[in-house]
Amino acid sequence: MDLKQSIMNIGKYLKFGAVALFGAVLSSCNSNDDLGKQEIEIPGITIDGDIDCCSAEEALQVYKFLQTVKIIPELSTEIDNKYNVYAYSKTGKLHGGYNDIYFVATKKKNGNYIKNYEIPALKPIMLMVKMNMKHSTPVSAGVESFNKNYLAVKRGWVSFVMNTSDAGSWTLSYDYSVLGSEGTTAEQEIIVDALPDGQQWLKSFKVGSDTYYLSLVNPLDWSTGKNTITAFVSKKNTPATTPYGLAGEQFVIEIDPRMPDMGNHTSPDNVGLSRQSDGSYQGTVNLTMTGRWRIHLTLKDAQGNIVAGGDDLSDGYSSLFWEVTI
Amino acid sequence: MLETFLLTTFLMSDTVAPDRVQNLDEVVIVSAEGRGRRRSVKGQSASIDEHLGELRKVNLVRRGSYAWEPVVNNMQTERLSTTIDGMKIFYACTDKMDPVTSYVESGNLQSISLNSGLDGNPQATGNIGGSLDLKLRKVGFDSDPRHFNVSAGHEWNGHLQVYGADAALSGSRAYLNTGLFYRDADNYRTGGGEILSYSQFSKVNVFANAGLRLSDKDILESTLIFDRATDVGYPALNMDVSKAQGFITSVSYKHQFGSAGWETKAYYNHIIHIMDDTTRPDVEIHMDMPGDSWTTGLYSLLTTSLGGETGAQHDVAVNYDLYYNRLFADMTMYPGGAAPMYMVTWPDVGTLNTGMAVTDNVSIDDFQSLRLSGKVAWQQQRLNNEEGYRGQKVFFPLMTDSYFQTTGRIAASYQLSFSKSEFSIGTGWGSRAPTVTEAYGYYLNNTFDQYDYMGNPHLKNESAFELNSSAQYQDERFSVGIDANVFLFRDYIIGRLDDRLSAMTVGAEGVKVYRNLDNATIANISLDAGWQLTDRIVWSGRVSYSLGRDDEDGPLPLISPVSWRTELEYGYRSLQARVEVKGNGDQTDYAARYGETRTPAWTIVNLSASYQLRNYSIRAGVENLLDKRYSSYSDWNNIPQKGRNIYLNITFEL
Numbered sequence: 001m002d003l004k005q006s007i008m009n010i011g012k013y014l015k016f017g018a019v020a021l022f023g024a025v026l027s028s029c030n031s032n033d034d035l036g037k038q039e040i041e042i043p044g045i046t047i048d049g050d051i052d053c054c055s056a057e058e059a060l061q062v063y064k065f066l067q068t069v070k071i072i073p074e075l076s077t078e079i080d081n082k083y084n085v086y087a088y089s090k091t092g093k094l095h096g097g098y099n100d101i102y103f104v105a106t107k108k109k110n111g112n113y114i115k116n117y118e119i120p121a122l123k124p125i126m127l128m129v130k131m132n133m134k135h136s137t138p139v140s141a142g143v144e145s146f147n148k149n150y151l152a153v154k155r156g157w158v159s160f161v162m163n164t165s166d167a168g169s170w171t172l173s174y175d176y177s178v179l180g181s182e183g184t185t186a187e188q189e190i191i192v193d194a195l196p197d198g199q200q201w202l203k204s205f206k207v208g209s210d211t212y213y214l215s216l217v218n219p220l221d222w223s224t225g226k227n228t229i230t231a232f233v234s235k236k237n238t239p240a241t242t243p244y245g246l247a248g249e250q251f252v253i254e255i256d257p258r259m260p261d262m263g264n265h266t267s268p269d270n271v272g273l274s275r276q277s278d279g280s281y282q283g284t285v286n287l288t289m290t291g292r293w294r295i296h297l298t299l300k301d302a303q304g305n306i307v308a309g310g311d312d313l314s315d316g317y318s319s320l321f322w323e324v325t326i
Numbered sequence: 327m328l329e330t331f332l333l334t335t336f337l338m339s340d341t342v343a344p345d346r347v348q349n350l351d352e353v354v355i356v357s358a359e360g361r362g363r364r365r366s367v368k369g370q371s372a373s374i375d376e377h378l379g380e381l382r383k384v385n386l387v388r389r390g391s392y393a394w395e396p397v398v399n400n401m402q403t404e405r406l407s408t409t410i411d412g413m414k415i416f417y418a419c420t421d422k423m424d425p426v427t428s429y430v431e432s433g434n435l436q437s438i439s440l441n442s443g444l445d446g447n448p449q450a451t452g453n454i455g456g457s458l459d460l461k462l463r464k465v466g467f468d469s470d471p472r473h474f475n476v477s478a479g480h481e482w483n484g485h486l487q488v489y490g491a492d493a494a495l496s497g498s499r500a501y502l503n504t505g506l507f508y509r510d511a512d513n514y515r516t517g518g519g520e521i522l523s524y525s526q527f528s529k530v531n532v533f534a535n536a537g538l539r540l541s542d543k544d545i546l547e548s549t550l551i552f553d554r555a556t557d558v559g560y561p562a563l564n565m566d567v568s569k570a571q572g573f574i575t576s577v578s579y580k581h582q583f584g585s586a587g588w589e590t591k592a593y594y595n596h597i598i599h600i601m602d603d604t605t606r607p608d609v610e611i612h613m614d615m616p617g618d619s620w621t622t623g624l625y626s627l628l629t630t631s632l633g634g635e636t637g638a639q640h641d642v643a644v645n646y647d648l649y650y651n652r653l654f655a656d657m658t659m660y661p662g663g664a665a666p667m668y669m670v671t672w673p674d675v676g677t678l679n680t681g682m683a684v685t686d687n688v689s690i691d692d693f694q695s696l697r698l699s700g701k702v703a704w705q706q707q708r709l710n711n712e713e714g715y716r717g718q719k720v721f722f723p724l725m726t727d728s729y730f731q732t733t734g735r736i737a738a739s740y741q742l743s744f745s746k747s748e749f750s751i752g753t754g755w756g757s758r759a760p761t762v763t764e765a766y767g768y769y770l771n772n773t774f775d776q777y778d779y780m781g782n783p784h785l786k787n788e789s790a791f792e793l794n795s796s797a798q799y800q801d802e803r804f805s806v807g808i809d810a811n812v813f814l815f816r817d818y819i820i821g822r823l824d825d826r827l828s829a830m831t832v833g834a835e836g837v838k839v840y841r842n843l844d845n846a847t848i849a850n851i852s853l854d855a856g857w858q859l860t861d862r863i864v865w866s867g868r869v870s871y872s873l874g875r876d877d878e879d880g881p882l883p884l885i886s887p888v889s890w891r892t893e894l895e896y897g898y899r900s901l902q903a904r905v906e907v908k909g910n911g912d913q914t915d916y917a918a919r920y921g922e923t924r925t926p927a928w929t930i931v932n933l934s935a936s937y938q939l940r941n942y943s944i945r946a947g948v949e950n951l952l953d954k955r956y957s958s959y960s961d962w963n964n965i966p967q968k969g970r971n972i973y974l975n976i977t978f979e980l
Contacts, residue, residue, distance in 0.1 A: 198665055224669065225716025226723075261611070261661035266828040267720060286720040288769065288830065291659070291667025325665045 046110040052179055053112035054152055061150040062104060062113045069102055074188045075172060082108055083178045085119075085185075095193045097201030098159040098215040098232075103143055104152055105178050113152040117178040119143045123243055124158050125187065128168040137161045138202075138213045138234030139243040159202055159215035159232070163194040198292045198325035205299065205308035205320060211236040212247055212308075214297065217280070219324040222287060229255065229285040229295070231273055246279045251307070254298040257285055258317060261292055287326065295322040353439045354380045367904060367934040369945045371479030371488045371975040373509070374432050374460075381440050382809075382852065382868070383456065385886055389962040390560040391484065391514060392527035393428035393570070397960065399442060399811065400848050400872050400885045401455025404761045404819070405788075410460045411549065412449040412591060412627070413576055414649045414679075418599035418619035419567075420671050420763065420770045423560060427460065429553045429572030429597060431507045431531035433490045436463040443792045443811060444754030445737035448645030448683040449625050451703045452733060452758035454790045454813065462549055463503050464535050469496035474980040475505075483949075483971035484514030484525065504534040513559070516966035517955030524559030524566055524606075545580040549593075562962035563773050565615070568602035586630035594622045610832050614658045617672065623649025634689075641687040648680040653762050654711065671770060673714025675762045679705040693743055697752075700736040705759055707731070709766060718768055718783065721827075721839075725783040731759040733787055739794070748798045757789035764819050764840045771831040772821075773963060774883075775921020777838040778829050779821050786817045786842050805856040811849070818846035820876070820920070843877040848885070867892040873915070883920035887913040887927075887959055900938035907931050913959045925964060928956035945975040 040047070040056040042063045047056045054062060070092030077085050088102040101122070105114040120142045127134050143156035164170055171187035195201065201216040217230040235247040253273035258264040265288070273283035287293060296318040298310030309320030354366075354377045366372035366380055375394040378384050386394040387402065398406050408415070408426050415426045441447055442456045450457035465473065472495055479488035492505025509529045513521050533551045540546055551574040558567040578591035601615040625647035632640040655672040681703030688696040709715045709727040719725055739752025760782075763770060767781035794811035821838035829836050852870035859865055869890040874882030888911035895904045909929035916922045934947030953970035961967065 223716065224713050226720055259667070261664050261667065262659070262830060263832045264828075265830045268826055268828075269720065269723075288717060288720065289667050289669035290665075291661075292664050 044111045045113075047112065048110050050107065050110060050112060052114050052116070053107060053110065054115060058115075058150070058152065059113055062152050065147075065150045065153055066102075066104065072101070072190070074190050075101070075174075075185075077176075077185045078108075079176065079178055079183070080181045083114065083181065084108060085117075085176055085178065093193055094158070094160065094190055096160050096163045096195045097199075098157055098217050100218065101143075101156050101158060103154045103156070105176075114178060115152055117154075117176070119154065119156065119174050119176050121175040121243065122156050122158055122172065123174060123184075123187075124160070124170055124172045124190075125241060126162065126168050126170050130167065133240075135161075135240035136237070136243040138215055138232065139245070140232075141245055157215075157217075157232075159213065159234070160192045161202060161204070161213065163192045164190075165194075196325075198323060200321070200323040203297070203320055203322060207301075207307050213244065214253070214299075214320075214322070216295075216322045216324070219322070220326065222285070222324065222326050224287055224289055224326075227285050227287060229273060229283050231281045232279070233281060250275050250302050251281075252300045252302075252304075253281055253283070254300065254310070255283060255285060256296040256298075256317065257287065258294050258296060259289075259291060260294055264315070264317065290326050292323065292325045295324065297321055353437050354378065367932075367936070367945065367947060368479070368973065369936065369943065369975055370432065370475075370477050370490065370977055371945070371973075372432060374427050374430060374435070374438075377432055377435075377438060378427065378458075381438070382854075382870075383440065383442050383850070385960050387884065387960045387962060388958075388965070388967075389423060389562040390527070390558065390965070391511060391525045391968075392529070392555065392558050393424055395422060395425040396427060396458060397884065398440065398456035398458070399813070399850055400874060401813075402884065404764065405452070405455040405758065407446055407450035407453035407457040408460070409447065409449050409457070410551075410574060411462045411576070412447070412459065412625055412647075413574070413593040413595065414449065414621050414623055414647075414651065415572075415574065415595050415597070416619045416621055416651050416653060418597040418617040418653070418655070419570075419601070420615065420617055420655045420767065421563065421565075421601070421773075423558075423563070423567055423601070424570050424597070424599050426572075426597075427458070428555065428570065429574065430460055430551060431490075431509075431529070431533070431553060433492055433505050433507045434460075434462060434531065434533045434551055436461045443737070443752075443794060443813070444735045444756040444790070445697065445699050445739065445752070446683075446701070446735065448627055448643055448685060448701070449647050450683075451679065451681055451701065453735070454756055454758055454788070454792075454815075462533075462535055463492075463494075464537065464547070465494040465496045465501050465503050467496060467501055467537065467539055467545075468498050469501070470494070471496055472980075475977065477975065477977040479973065479975035481511075481971055481973040483968050484511045486511040486514075486973075488975070499539045501537045502534065503536075505532070507531040514971075515969045517950060517953045517969035519953075519969060520955075520966075522561050522966060524561045527555060527558040529553070529555040529558075543582040545582075547576075547578045547580065549574065549576045551575070562965045564606065564609075565601045565603040565613070566605060567600065569598065569600045571598045572596075584630075586628065588626070588628050590624065590626040592622075592624040594620075596620050611662075612660045614660075615655065615671070617653070617655035619651065619653050621649055621651040623647065623651075638691070639689040641689075643683075643685045645683040646681075647683070649678075651677045651679075652710070653677075656714075669717060669768060670711050670714030671768045672762055673709045673718065673766055673768070674711035675766055676708045676710055677705055677762070678707075679703055695741045695743070697739050697741070698737070700734070702732070702734040705731045705733070707762075707765075714766070714768060718766060718781070721780055722783050729765070729783065731787060733757045733759050737792070746799060746801050749796070751795045752793070754792040755789065756792075757787045759787055760785040760819055760840070767840075769830040769837075771834055772838075772921075775838075776833070776835045777821065777823070777921065778831050778834045778836070780824070780827070780837055780839045782840045785819060785840060788815060788817045788819045788842065790815045800856075803858045805854075807854050808851070809854075810851040813848045815846040815848070816844070817842035818876070819843075820846075820882075845877050846882060847873070847875045848882065849873045862896055862898050864895045864897070865893070866895070874917075876917075876919075880919050881915045881917040881922075883917040883922045884960060885915070885917070887911045887915065887925070901935070902937075903933075903935040905931070905933055910958055916959070923964065925957060925959040925961075928954065928958070930954050930956065941979050943977045943979070945977075946973065948972050 069088040075087035105117040138159040140156040143154035145151040213234045234244040267286040271284035273281035299308040309318040385397040446453035446457035490507040531553045537547045553572040555570040574595040576593035597619040599617040627645045654674040659667040683701035685699040735756030737754030741750040796809040798807040827837035854868040856866040874885035891908035893906040912927040913925040931951040936945040949971040957964045
């Protein structure tokens, strides 16, 4: 431990040293540069001053971000032989529950990222083979830029209510609008992996005849301590093949995190989720350790009536819960 | 705090010059070379814990048959300072299974000295209750050129085996002490014959102390101790220990100029402690709970004598010390089938502490003496583990990852000595910083009261004001003495229930968070008497009473009930025999609020004898002669003590 720590510290110093050295090399380059502006080189991209596309600095930021995610080949498409749209997720795969999906559009001629484009609708469809039924699943309303450092990357999400299995398979298509070229991609089959045991990130409840879905956002980003908990409440559409948008009704989601393997141990000072201006729900969940947590839920409507969960079954906790193993 | 007359007589002959300045309150002699009277009847084969038990102000908290926790003036580790030859060392187990005294072996030591209360040894910090210094065995220069010592001991109850061999070589330019020790015990039987499961242990210890005289006035000394206990059972706890390992090392340089001595020592120690519950049946959730403690530091001690001749003589010691300690512990729980759960229980706390201490022993005239001591220490603590820090921040959102504390102590005592009597009165004030467990411990389960404990980074320093006094009379045949002290605490640190929080440990009652109580009081009084009945027979007796009160006048936990001890000793030539009867009164004043249960009164009888035959010394005895089943108030979860135990120890010296 001691030694390991020291080595890590040495490693840090080395890194710091490398950065400093790199900086020194760069500045010495610049000070000796009387031939004109040096260009940033990004593999596969030609910076040719195209005003639809990113500047060299912007493109570099996008390129760097894309190194942190993986492409989903099935969802990438070519438009009018001029443009490409690429889709990414953290792992290059999709799984049950909430998935962030990132998009970029590029020009074929220079490979550079297009600044203004739209993907107004994500349209996942599940075909239940045996029942010959189709339904969709909760999705974001289109995609949006989410980080000012790389505005050309847009993010949307799909929360799959079930995974691909013998019972049925998923397809996904999306509408696009890229520099005047508009259309819808073909329905591509995608594989939605099941979440491992100990992970249940999407739950549903009914109010009257309406079905709602609770999608928990990226709980694997949590760690021991205080965490922001984010979720979306979506409402099932009729017909069910229309992607499920955010519920218009406003709820309050009370949470009670428990560790079923530790005698339902809990943590203090958790804050229930309330609706934010962007339509998401946010609260605070405190985790005292890693392991399997159940976030037991009680949903209340705007008037404070319990509409789901909070039923306190034999174990004393709501039957409506997300389960997260970190 | 002043020593008693009885002790003084042998202290003068037994301790080396620098110790005189420290004005030791009590000393127990561990090594064979020491000729002090106060030592365990088991001689060299006794464990450190048994030697500690000979100190009058010391009690021992027992969680098994190994690694007992010393309690001084009814205060536990957090209010004591324990040093090894002045070196700081900190235990590595979040459940206090390894008091630092467990990382040495009695064969490593010359003596154990105790300074009671706030008058600590120069290296001590945070010693409200007292400071223990374990003096390493050093033969020194120009002693017997060669000395060898082999000892073997056996105790029938629990099949305890003790083997030790050590050698001392001494010349005018160099000396060396070295030794190898081994102890092994099976489960012991309680009174009545029941076997107490998980009370076994095994331990190996190697040490070397060496000295080199560089010149007439310059000495280089070095210490190396490696100590490893394995398969240690803790019947009072839910877990055992698979490995508790200590590595202790130091180098020091001593320079003598005139009447002054100057010692500078640099040291490093590392403790690894690994708990183990795999041998226990019906473990709901298996847990790994390792802990590590690293300490490195130095001190520089200047001792000198000033004045004298006609005026008052001052024996002055000035000490500067600096240490850096890191404590890390974590816990991984494995619920069957599900994902492991992980938490950091000590968040890699780095403590940088530095302090200055001054003591002055003033011999005013033949009858009066005065002792003054003081220390100021500064400490910076940093939480180096992000995960542990984030976890604790849930409970204390305003906490930071770095804290600074200043602590200090000051004590004065005045002693009046006549030919047959002696009186002393003393006072002191001192403070201590919260321990790492108290400030940053994270869900540490305490099996004493079945609560999980959370550290509290917002704790204030605890402080205490001490008053003490003693009186002693002795003539040729009788001696009688009284000794009393009282500690008035401010911001006393103890765990209090926070019913907002949910227990983590399965089966725990709830969560307690360390808090400062506005005030608390601990008081101790003891009476002792001796009577030389005949030339060969001496009777002695002692009775002690202690009291602990919290801010609401309720009892504090782990305060001794009335305890007493009486013995008849017969000595003739090389034979010594002793009958000892000791016991505790009924613990009526137990702290139910802090999870303590009442321990009934008990009395036991011990017999011991020793005989010196040329190079051999033989010690034999029977403990708990009547095979009484009992436990003392300080037996964790009231685990029963050993039943009748016969022992035989043989030492061969050359």
